[in-house]
Amino acid sequence: MSQDNMNEMEFDVLREIGNIGSGHAATALAKMLNQKVDIKVPKAVVCDFNALCQMVGGEEKLVIGILLTLDGDVDGMMMFIMDLPSAYSLLRKMMFVDLKDEDELNEMHESALHEIGNIITGAYLSSLSDLTKLKINASIPYMSRDMAGAVLSVPAIEFGKLGDKAVMIETEFDDSGEDTLNGYFLLIPTMESYGKIMSSLGIC
Amino acid sequence: MGIMHKIGMAELDVCKAPDSITTLGLGSCIGCVIYDPTTKICGMVHVMLPDSTKIRNNETIAKFADTGVKELHRLVIKAGANKAKLVSKIAGGAQMFPFKDGNDMLRVGERNSEGVLKALKELGIPVLAQETGGSVGRTIEFYPEDGRLLIKSVGKTPYAV
Numbered sequence: 001m002s003q004d005n006m007n008e009m010e011f012d013v014l015r016e017i018g019n020i021g022s023g024h025a026a027t028a029l030a031k032m033l034n035q036k037v038d039i040k041v042p043k044a045v046v047c048d049f050n051a052l053c054q055m056v057g058g059e060e061k062l063v064i065g066i067l068l069t070l071d072g073d074v075d076g077m078m079m080f081i082m083d084l085p086s087a088y089s090l091l092r093k094m095m096f097v098d099l100k101d102e103d104e105l106n107e108m109h110e111s112a113l114h115e116i117g118n119i120i121t122g123a124y125l126s127s128l129s130d131l132t133k134l135k136i137n138a139s140i141p142y143m144s145r146d147m148a149g150a151v152l153s154v155p156a157i158e159f160g161k162l163g164d165k166a167v168m169i170e171t172e173f174d175d176s177g178e179d180t181l182n183g184y185f186l187l188i189p190t191m192e193s194y195g196k197i198m199s200s201l202g203i204c
Numbered sequence: 205m206g207i208m209h210k211i212g213m214a215e216l217d218v219c220k221a222p223d224s225i226t227t228l229g230l231g232s233c234i235g236c237v238i239y240d241p242t243t244k245i246c247g248m249v250h251v252m253l254p255d256s257t258k259i260r261n262n263e264t265i266a267k268f269a270d271t272g273v274k275e276l277h278r279l280v281i282k283a284g285a286n287k288a289k290l291v292s293k294i295a296g297g298a299q300m301f302p303f304k305d306g307n308d309m310l311r312v313g314e315r316n317s318e319g320v321l322k323a324l325k326e327l328g329i330p331v332l333a334q335e336t337g338g339s340v341g342r343t344i345e346f347y348p349e350d351g352r353l354l355i356k357s358v359g360k361t362p363y364a365v
Contacts, residue, residue, distance in 0.1 A: 049252075050212035059212075059228035060343060062358065067301050142301040146358055149213075149229020150341020153252070154300050156213055157232055157312050160252045163261045164214070 013201055015044035017131060018169035018185065021124035025183075026173055028123040032116070033093050040172040049156045052166050056081060056184060059149030066117030066141045067154065070125075073134035073196060076189040079155050080121050081148075086181040090116060110143060117141040124185060132200040158188045208345070214267035216249035216276050218283045221349040230296035230342045232313035234269065234320045237293045237346045237353060238276050238329060240285035246348040247280040249273060253312070254319025269319030277327050292329045293353045293365065294320055295344050297336035313337065333365040 022042045030037040045055065053059045064087045067079045082090075088101050091109055094116070099109070118141050129136045144151050159166040166186070173181040189197060206222030213233060219225050221244035227235045230250070239246030249272040253259065256268035265271040281287050297317040317336040324331055335342070335355055345354040356362040 049214060053212075053229065065300075069303075142303060144300045144339075146231070146300065147229035147341040147343070149343075150231030150298065150300055153213070153229075153231030153233045153341075154312075157252050160214070160267055161259055164264050164267075 009203060010198060013198065013203060014167055014187075015042070015169075017128055017187075018042045018044050018171070020131065021127045021185065022169070022171040024123035024127045025120045025171070028119045029116075029173060029181075032119060033090075035093075037173050042169050042171045044167065044169050046165050046167050048164055049152075049160070049166060052152055052156060052168060053149050055168060055170065056148045056152065057083060059147060061148045062145065063148045063151055064113060065144045065146075065151035065154075066114065066121065067144070068117075068121055068141050069139040070136055070189075070193075071139075072137040074128075074136045074189055074193040076187070076193055077155065077158060078121050078125065078138065078188070079186040080117050080124075081151065081184040081186070083182060084145075086183065087113060090181060105145070114141045114143055117143065120183070121185075124187075128187075128197075132197055134196065134200055152186075155186045155188050162191050162194075211248055211250050213250055214252055214264050214272075216247060216266040216272060216279070218245070218247035218276075218279045219348065220245045220283065221347070224345055224347045224349075226343070226345040228343045230344060231298055231300045232296070232316060234294055234296040234316045234336070235342075235344045236269075236273055236276065236320050236324070237344075238273075238280050238285075238290055238324075239292070239346070239348050239351065240280070240289045241291065241351050242289050243285050244348045245280060245283050245285040246346060247276045247283070248346060249276040251316060251320060254315045269316060270323050273320060273323035274327070277329070290327075290329050291332050291351075292324050293333040293346070293351075294324075294331060295333075295335040295342050295353065295355055295365075298338050298340055298342070300339060300341070302339065335365055 026039040169185040256262040297313040343356040
């Protein structure tokens with residue numbers, strides 16, 4: 001099976017997983033920041049590799065990507081991407097620091113971003129695990145701050161082994177303040193694991 | 205000044221001076237340029253994976269080092285380049301995330317470099333510059349007028365090779 005011939009039903013399932021996963025992620029984020037966090041209905045998009053970069057704001061836009069590798073019943077990787085203003089606004093709220101958008105990140109900031117990535121992706125993965133009854137182990141989070149094209153090349157290459165399309169879930173968190181946080185999830189199961197997820201949900 | 209052609213992931217294109225060619229935000233992928241300095245005809249391919257024979261869905265030839273470099277070679281000659289004069293420059297193949305374990309899935313940048321170099325060697329094309337590896341993304345621009353490959357990374361001054 002490849003993503004090129006993914007049917008409408010499977011697409012809906014991925015969107016629903018994205019929906020539930022983002023809901024859990026928002027709850028986790030709200031707890032961490034101790035304030036209300038709303039989410040808009042996530043958009044699941046199937047697109048080619050170059051459209052992937054456009055969704056995030058273009059190949060050369062600076063982003064922060066947090067990546068975890070998966071094993072257990074589902075092999076593959078999971079990535080959470082946010083733009084720099086979103087990441088900096090999160091850091092300001094979490095650490096009560098005066099951080100300007102042009103400031104460099106220090107080790108403590110990076111460690112906090114790892115933790116944010118851990119919490120958000122963890123919430124997402126646990127909802128996937130609950131839904132499918134599959135056991136999913138995640139690695140520690142790895143972070144990269146670079147051009148969107150470069151960061152996205154890693155999941156794009158994994159998708160590239162399956163076909164010429166990628167599946168991305170765009171989530172907009174709104175913390176009822178002046179800032180909104182835009183985040184993107186990419187779940188990249190291996191071809192075998194993708195079949196496992198679908199069949200555990202009673203599809204195909 | 206000519207126009208700048210832009211290629212994305214798994215794409216390739218050919219052009220002639222005064223035009224130039226670019227690909228943005230290379231990570232673990234490789235941007236490979238083949239050109240003929242005498243006719244100033246060049247081409248660039250943005251490959252994502254080292255070997256098409258390992259993948260079932262392999263119709264997109266520009267996605268793979270083996271098929272992509274060969275196709276670029278064919279198109280550059282078709283555009284009028286002198287086969288005996290062809291040279292190449294390559295960039296990319298970074299490891300974007302600092303993985304510590306030896307997971308093969310994560311060494312793809314390195315394997316992409318090897319794949320492209322192997323394909324170029326088989327075609328007998330000398331590699332004049334190689335800016336691969338490291339952990340930074342690269343935007344590259346190639347100018348066939350003087351054979352300059354310009355490399356831009358975040359937080360660094362652009363430089364030419």
